[in-house]
Amino acid sequence: MEPHGGSVYSLAVTNQFIICGTYENHINVWKVENLQPVGTLEGHVGTVYGLAVIETPGNIRLVSASYDKTLRVWNIEHMRCVQTLIRHEGSVSCLTVSRGRLFSGAVDSTIKVWQ
Numbered sequence: 001m002e003p004h005g006g007s008v009y010s011l012a013v014t015n016q017f018i019i020c021g022t023y024e025n026h027i028n029v030w031k032v033e034n035l036q037p038v039g040t041l042e043g044h045v046g047t048v049y050g051l052a053v054i055e056t057p058g059n060i061r062l063v064s065a066s067y068d069k070t071l072r073v074w075n076i077e078h079m080r081c082v083q084t085l086i087r088h089e090g091s092v093s094c095l096t097v098s099r100g101r102l103f104s105g106a107v108d109s110t111i112k113v114w115q
Contacts, residue, residue, distance in 0.1 A: 012051035021048025050095035065092035
């Protein structure tokens with residue numbers, strides 16, 4: 001697999017998809033079963049430093065963190081951004097999901113908790 005958008009900075013895998021975030025603001029998606037490209041998610045205006053997957057029954061959401069100080073929530077089935085989260089004052093450098101909540105860390109020396 002060769003992603004569009006330069007160096008790979010983040011990676012997430014679900015039962016259906018392999019997803020990577022790149023230096024040039026792109027999020028590439030491939031099918032796990034055959035490694036064929038599904039598409040590219042675009043919307044960030046900075047390197048995609050973090051990816052996290054939130055799975056609930058019948059619903060898969062991808063969250064991306066970027067140098068552009070935002071997190072984006074993606075409907076991975078429809079390949080579109082459904083929400084942009086802006087609360088950090090600096091580049092968002094990492095993400096994790098625990099107990100149904102999303103945590104993000106940034107170079108502004110803060111950690112945010114999202115419900």
